[in-house]
Each structure stands twice: as structure tokens, then as C-alpha cells.
Amino acid sequence: MSPTPPGLEIRPHPTKGRALYSTQSFVPGQTIRIFACPVLLLPSTAHLSAVCSYCLRLGEPRACSGCQAVWYCGKACQAAAWKSTLSTVGHARECSIFRKQRLAGRPSGNLPTPVRALLQMLLDDDVARVVDALEGHVVQRRGRNEEWKDLQLMAMAACAYAKGRAEEGELKRAVELLCKIQTNAFHRSDADLGQVGIFLEPTLAMANHSCLPNAMVEFSTRKAILRAERPIQAGEEIEISYTDPTDYTYPLTKRVEALAQYCFQCACSRCTEDLNVYQVCAMTKSTTPAGLSLVPDASKLRAHPAARDQAQHALVKSMGESAAGPIEPPPATASLPLRRHLLRSQYGNCQGLVAGELWAVTPVPQMLSELVMYYVEDGNYPFALSVACLIATASDPSRFVSPFHPTRAKNLLMVAKLLSHTAEGTAGLGKSVKSVAGSVHLEQDVQDTLQDIDQVSLCQMLLVMVLRTALPGDADDGGLAARAREMLDDIEQLQGRQKELSFINPWIEDPGSEQSTAFFDYAVAQQVDALASLGRAVLHMDFGPDNR
Numbered sequence: 001m002s003p004t005p006p007g008l009e010i011r012p013h014p015t016k017g018r019a020l021y022s023t024q025s026f027v028p029g030q031t032i033r034i035f036a037c038p039v040l041l042l043p044s045t046a047h048l049s050a051v052c053s054y055c056l057r058l059g060e061p062r063a064c065s066g067c068q069a070v071w072y073c074g075k076a077c078q079a080a081a082w083k084s085t086l087s088t089v090g091h092a093r094e095c096s097i098f099r100k101q102r103l104a105g106r107p108s109g110n111l112p113t114p115v116r117a118l119l120q121m122l123l124d125d126d127v128a129r130v131v132d133a134l135e136g137h138v139v140q141r142r143g144r145n146e147e148w149k150d151l152q153l154m155a156m157a158a159c160a161y162a163k164g165r166a167e168e169g170e171l172k173r174a175v176e177l178l179c180k181i182q183t184n185a186f187h188r189s190d191a192d193l194g195q196v197g198i199f200l201e202p203t204l205a206m207a208n209h210s211c212l213p214n215a216m217v218e219f220s221t222r223k224a225i226l227r228a229e230r231p232i233q234a235g236e237e238i239e240i241s242y243t244d245p246t247d248y249t250y251p252l253t254k255r256v257e258a259l260a261q262y263c264f265q266c267a268c269s270r271c272t273e274d275l276n277v278y279q280v281c282a283m284t285k286s287t288t289p290a291g292l293s294l295v296p297d298a299s300k301l302r303a304h305p306a307a308r309d310q311a312q313h314a315l316v317k318s319m320g321e322s323a324a325g326p327i328e329p330p331p332a333t334a335s336l337p338l339r340r341h342l343l344r345s346q347y348g349n350c351q352g353l354v355a356g357e358l359w360a361v362t363p364v365p366q367m368l369s370e371l372v373m374y375y376v377e378d379g380n381y382p383f384a385l386s387v388a389c390l391i392a393t394a395s396d397p398s399r400f401v402s403p404f405h406p407t408r409a410k411n412l413l414m415v416a417k418l419l420s421h422t423a424e425g426t427a428g429l430g431k432s433v434k435s436v437a438g439s440v441h442l443e444q445d446v447q448d449t450l451q452d453i454d455q456v457s458l459c460q461m462l463l464v465m466v467l468r469t470a471l472p473g474d475a476d477d478g479g480l481a482a483r484a485r486e487m488l489d490d491i492e493q494l495q496g497r498q499k500e501l502s503f504i505n506p507w508i509e510d511p512g513s514e515q516s517t518a519f520f521d522y523a524v525a526q527q528v529d530a531l532a533s534l535g536r537a538v539l540h541m542d543f544g545p546d547n548r
């Protein structure tokens with residue numbers, strides 16, 4: 001294994017095997033380490049023709065003319081991917097194999113992701129040796145019949161591709177390598193695209209899991225960036241979440257299910273005491289710098305009744321567990337009326353949570369995101385905006401205490417994007433609200449609120465917040481920050497905003513000053529809160545019990 005980079009140390013842990021420890025302190029949002037030399041980085045099969053196989057950027061990549069099983073966004077990425085490096089296997093080694101298979105009428109573009117990953121290991125002993133040193137839980141996995149059969153089938157397929165026919169010993173080694181890949185590879189996801197591939201780097205693979213993590217992993221092109229989510233002291237273990245890319249707030253049973261593939265039981269206090277999101281939020285000391293959170297007064301978040309009240313806690317537990325099962329995003333091809341119908345029934349399942357103002361309890365935030373998409377597709381931007389504000393104020397800050405959490409940044413950007421639509425003209429606004437709403441008062445309220453708000457300034461300040469919480473360099477790598485920067489550039493071109501800028505610029509320069517804090521509260525926090533209140537009313541009117 002390569003030497004551990006500075007700032008980090010790998011040491012044995014009394015119960016978790018090895019662990020990653022920090023050798024210095026880190027503040028929330030700070031980059032702990034960038035891992036730019038993965039031993040494995042490839043798109044998942046479902047995304048093969050949608051992202052570049054080298055940089056994993058979304059686009060319209062073109063298939064390699066040799067094998068037609070791998071796609072690149074341009075010549076530079078194709079050339080960079082061709083040769084092996086010290087850490088990764090070059091495409092040259094697999095291309096000839098894929099080409100032969102294609103000529104024999106067996107296209108390789110639909111091989112399962114783990115088979116393609118294992119094939120790379122089998123083609124390069126140096127890379128395989130690095131993976132050999134990792135934990136694979138081979139014995140436990142052998143005891144799980146179905147999983148073991150799948151692993152053997154995939155190993156046979158990879159061996160057949162690599163060598164034609166495998167000896168028993170080779171097959172055994174292939175299965176073991178596959179176990180190690182399954183235990184240590186990350187689902188390479190980003191806030192925008194979800195899971196688009198897998199990423200494996202041996203030092204990062206030493207990070208253990210907690211449902212109360214103090215660090216997070218974000219991906220940008222070929223890099224994984226380990227970032228502090230909470231304050232970390234020198235000597236402390238660095239723990240990340242292994243469950244659903246950016247979400248460790250699922251109900252306990254769902255988390256246990258998700259962690260089964262790693263063959264351990266989590267013993268963090270979220271698990272052992274079955275704490276709900278509000279309890280975790282209440283016990284987390286927040287040190288959010290000014291100008292980063294839509295709920296600057298964290299004591300408001302900590303005071304949620306579900307953090308203290310036993311009856312509310314019981315409600316969160318029973319309703320959260322029972323409602324979390326049925327929430328599935330509607331099929332991409334579903335018509336708007338069908339989506340509306342599905343959302344109605346999901347809203348009905350979540351009624352107890354909604355009535356208790358438990359907006360941060362899974363699956364409510366996921367359902368709210370679906371509702372935003374529904375209103376967007378229906379062209380009703382004001383309603384979409386009001387529900388997005390509800391997510392940004394009543395769901396996200398309680399679920400993810402750190403304002404640097406990528407889900408929070410993603411939803412802030414969503415609010416900003418929707419504001420850019422609603423700000424476009426009050427005529428369009430009136431039309432779109434009226435065409436959908438059933439209540440004259442609510443239509444009027446939404447219109448009045450939006451007309452009272454300086455939507456352009458609000459949008460500008462939210463974009464500045466997105467950039468403040470984004471990864472350094474993200475704007476150059478085409479991530480969320482790139483889009484925020486582009487929108488901000490457009491706003492900065494607008495003429496005649498001297499008066500607004502005389503307030504906004506001092507806030508940008510010194511968000512912590514008394515004047516800036518008061519301005520932020522008035523211009524951002526209160527306005528988003530007002531829209532979020534309308535979001536509650538919109539949902540009640542459109543999806544509530546009277547409308548089913």
C-alpha cells in the first residue's frame with residue numbers, strides 16, 4: 001500500500017479492523033485530502049453511453065471505435081485513458097478483448113459494472129495486488145448463498161473475458177478480488193447525477209462508516225474529495241457514511257439493510273439509541289459561519305418538538321419506518337396526471353408526518369423533491385419554488401447540520417434556479433399560478449409574496465451561498481458551483497442595481513458584521529421562510545386530505 005498522505009494516518013481500530021485517523025484538526029467544509037489516483041474508476045453500465053469513461057463528465061460521449069464498449073467525451077480523455085498508469089489499468093488492455101467479443105457477436109457494453117471492474121484487476125497484477133491488501137469478508141459472503149452464487153457467476157464472466165477459461169485457483173482469486181471490490185469501492189455519485197460509477201482508492205478505503213459521520217466524500221471528475229462535515233480534532237477517527245450516497249438519515253431498518261453488504265453492524269448512537277433526525281440535530285453543536293445557512297439561528301432547529309417529546313419521537317419512528325418503504329420515484333416516462341396520482345398517494349402515506357411538521361423525516365424530503373419536479377414539469381414555477389423553499393428551510397438544515405453538505409447546496413441552487421424563472425415576469429407568474437391553483441386566496445398570496453420580494457437579489461445571494469459552500473475548484477470542474485457561477489455572472493451583468501448592490505456587496509465582503517447579519521435575515525432568511533410557509537399551504541391545498 002502506498003504511504004499515507006499527510007494529515008491522515010492508518011492505524012488498527014479495536015473493533016473495526018483498520019481505520020483512518022486525522023493527524024491535525026479540520027473545520028467543517030475544509031478539504032482533508034484529495035484522492036486523484038484511484039485504482040478503479042469506471043461508469044456504471046447504466047451510464048456508459050451518458051458519461052465519459054475517463055472524466056465521468058455528463059455529455060454526449062462517443063464510443064471507442066475499436067471496441068464500442070467504452071465512451072469518451074473527446075480525444076484528450078481517450079488518449080489519457082489508453083495507457084496504464086502506476087495506479088490504473090489502461091483501456092488498451094481491455095479494448096482488444098472487447099473488440100474480439102464484439103466481432104464474435106457479443107457486445108461488451110452491457111456487462112455488469114462489477115464484472116468490468118474485476119476484469120480490469122485481472123488484466124493488471126500490480127493493481128490486483130493493491131486490492132489484495134483490502135478487506136473482503138470472503139468467509140461471511142461465502143455463507144450467503146444467493147450473494148455467493150452471484151459473485152461466482154460474475155467472477156466466471158470476468159475470467160472468461162480475461163483468459164478464455166479459468167483454472168479453479170484463478171476463479172477463487174477472482175471471487176476474492178470481487179469481494180474486496182464490493183467491500184471497498186464507492187458508488188461514485190454526485191449531487192446532480194446520482195450514482196454514475198464506481199471509485200476505489202486504497203487509502204480512502206480505510207475510512208470506516210458512521211451514521212453520524214464527521215467527514216464526507218464528494219466526487220469531481222476523476223477525484224474523490226474527503227471533506228470535514230463536523231469539526232475534527234487531531235487524533236480523531238475520520239468516519240464517513242456508506243449508506244445511500246449522501247443520506248444517513250434513513251430509518252434504522254433501511255440503514256441496516258444498506259450496510260449488510262459491508263458485513264458489520266453500525267454501533268453509532270444514531271443506531272444504538274435509534275435517534276431521529278431532530279434528536280441528532282439537537283445534540284450537534286453547530287458552528288455555522290454567518291451567511292451560509294438559511295436558518296442562521298440554530299437554536300430554532302434544536303427546539304423542534306420531535307427532539308424532546310417522546311410521543312413525537314414514537315410517531316417519527318413508526319410513521320417514518322412505514323412510509324419509507326413505498327416511496328419510489330415515478331417512472332421517467334410517467335405522464336403528468338399519473339405522477340400527480342402517485343404523488344397524491346405518497347402524500348397520503350406521509351400525512352401523519354406532514355401534519356406533525358416532520359418535514360425532515362424520510363421519506364418526506366424525498367417526496368418534496370418529487371413534488372418540486374412535478375410542479376416544474378407542469379410549468380408552475382411559483383409553486384415549485386415555494387416547495388423548494390420548504391425543503392431548504394424545514395428539511396435540509398435539520399437532516400444535514402453542516403451547510404457544506406452537498407444536498408443542501410444542491411437544493412439552494414434549485415431555489416435560485418426557480419427564482420430566475422419566477423423573476424422573469426409577473427404576467428407569466430399570474431398565469432401559471434392561476435391555471436393550477438384551486439384557491440383564489442392562495443393564488444393571490446403567492447403572487448403578492450413574490451411581487452414583494454426582490455427576487456433577483458435573493459437569487460444572487462443564494463448563489464453566493466452555494467459558491468461559499470462548494471468545493472474549492474468545483475466551478476472549474478463543471479460541478480454545481482459552475483452552474484452557480486454562470487447564473488451569478490448573468491445577474492452581475494444586469495444594469496441599474498446600484499441600490500441593491502450597496503447592501504449586497506458589504507454582505508459579500510463581511511457576512512458576519514452586525515449590518516450584514518441583519519440584512520441577510522431580512523433579505524434572505526425571512527423571504528425564503530415566507531415562501532416556505534406558502535409551500536406548506538400549496539401542498540395542503542393541492543395534495544392534502546380535502547383533495548384526495
Ligand SMILES: C[S@@+](CC[C@H](N)C(=O)[O-])C[C@H]1O[C@@H](n2cnc3c(N)ncnc32)[C@H](O)[C@@H]1O
Nearest residue numbers: 016017018135183184205206207208209262264
Ligand atoms: C471500506 S472498509 C474500511 C476499512 C476496514 N476497516 C479495513 O480494515 O480494511 C469497510 C469495512 O470496514 C469495517 N467497518 C467499517 N465501518 C465499520 C463500523 N462502523 N463498525 C465496524 N466495522 C466497520 C467493516 O468490516 C467493513 O466491511
